[in-house]
Amino acid sequence: MMELVQLFFQIALSRKGPQDVPASSLLLGLTVIGYFLVNFILSLVLPPIESWQLQLVVEVAFMLGWYAVLLRAFGKPERFLQTATAMFGYQIVLAPLWILAIFLSNRFNDDVRLQFPAVVLGLAIAVWIIRAGSYVLKAALELPMLACVMLFILQLVTGQLLLFAINPGPAPTPAG
Numbered sequence: 001m002m003e004l005v006q007l008f009f010q011i012a013l014s015r016k017g018p019q020d021v022p023a024s025s026l027l028l029g030l031t032v033i034g035y036f037l038v039n040f041i042l043s044l045v046l047p048p049i050e051s052w053q054l055q056l057v058v059e060v061a062f063m064l065g066w067y068a069v070l071l072r073a074f075g076k077p078e079r080f081l082q083t084a085t086a087m088f089g090y091q092i093v094l095a096p097l098w099i100l101a102i103f104l105s106n107r108f109n110d111d112v113r114l115q116f117p118a119v120v121l122g123l124a125i126a127v128w129i130i131r132a133g134s135y136v137l138k139a140a141l142e143l144p145m146l147a148c149v150m151l152f153i154l155q156l157v158t159g160q161l162l163l164f165a166i167n168p169g170p171a172p173t174p175a176g
Helices: 002-012 025-045 052-073 077-107 112-141 145-166
Strands: none
Touching: 002 077, 002 112, 025 052, 025 077, 052 077, 052 112, 052 145, 077 112, 112 145
């Protein structure tokens, strides 16, 4: 188990890639469950946003579908198990930092002096997540890094649009 966590940490640092992950449906399933549990537990302790439970379920399903379609579109469906496992795995490692940054940013919403460092922390973690995810895609798709960054950002934007479509939030109140 510790070896797996170390592998995911190495992927988060872009020192290893999906090719270093065993191709196993069981491992992918366990990694997805681990990703879900880590995010679920952290979000219980440090609730980042409203309706995070629905967002977490949609995010997991969307990521699985996204990488299945993406790898098939680029003619590399055999790399799905390793790529998806690597994607969920490195995000397990970074989830505590990401959720903490969101929590702190929301917590200090009314105090700019404290919110600014929280937002900078969140931005640094977001860049780290994009960089590590793009590195995994580069290894999986054998595309230039810029294309992988764009594909990863497209995944993030598409996922957020999907979440917004499913749960648009409260309707604005008319000014009056």
